[in-house]
Amino acid sequence: MTRQAIVAANWKMNGDSALVDAMVSGMADVELASNVDVVICPSSPYLSALSQKINSAKLNEAINVGSQNVNEHDSGAFTGEISTAMLKDLNINYVIVGHSERRSIYKETSTQVAKKVQAALNAGLTPILCIGESEAERATEQTETVLSAQLQPVIDEVGIEKFSGVVIAYEPVWAIGTGKTASSAMAQETHQFIRQFLAQQNELVAAKVPLLYGGSVNAANCEELFAQADIDGGLIGGASLKAEQFKVICSAAKGK
């Protein structure tokens, strides 16, 4: 079995033109294993510049640009939103969907997230579907129920076969931006649950879906996390804002 590894940078509402330049020059000599994709997701005003600069610097073709969000509608009166067609127009091929900050601050529901995943797939974009439980849900042993309830509406919307074109990022909400990483054993246990949940619906697809871990991943803890059997890379927030750290994390990823 070969499964793609992916390291994705989620800049959130951080960064500027100087960071775009620093990242492009920093990534010029990054060493990547053969089946690793890197995806850098800046805020939307920087998508175009980042994409163009990566091309003109002739960076490793495994380095991609992704959006942090997309709208589920094709076009129209949705002020402030970005469509899948706009992303395709800019040669963007990945999009983060359903990040916990979108779910909690902007009240995105799993039904809406499912529509976004469908729109992304229809347009030929690879969605990075984020799921994860809160601290209270983990403490009351609801993790598996919550993850199932976040995944199933997406499976119902797009069909399990289409998950071969989906990347899942498991991000325990209590580990995001807090410095509290899940232990590698806890992360592996949850990733294994997610893969088994998919396998109950389609084993071949489950074996192929890259499962990324996210939540306070950094240059010091990435190697141990990425060594786990069901962890295929990471979604990196804070540590992706420094090219040197991000490079180390990218180099630690290996396909399985």
Ligand code: PGA
């Ligand atoms: P963090 O963020 O690495 O800063 O914890 C991860 C994320 O929210 O994607």
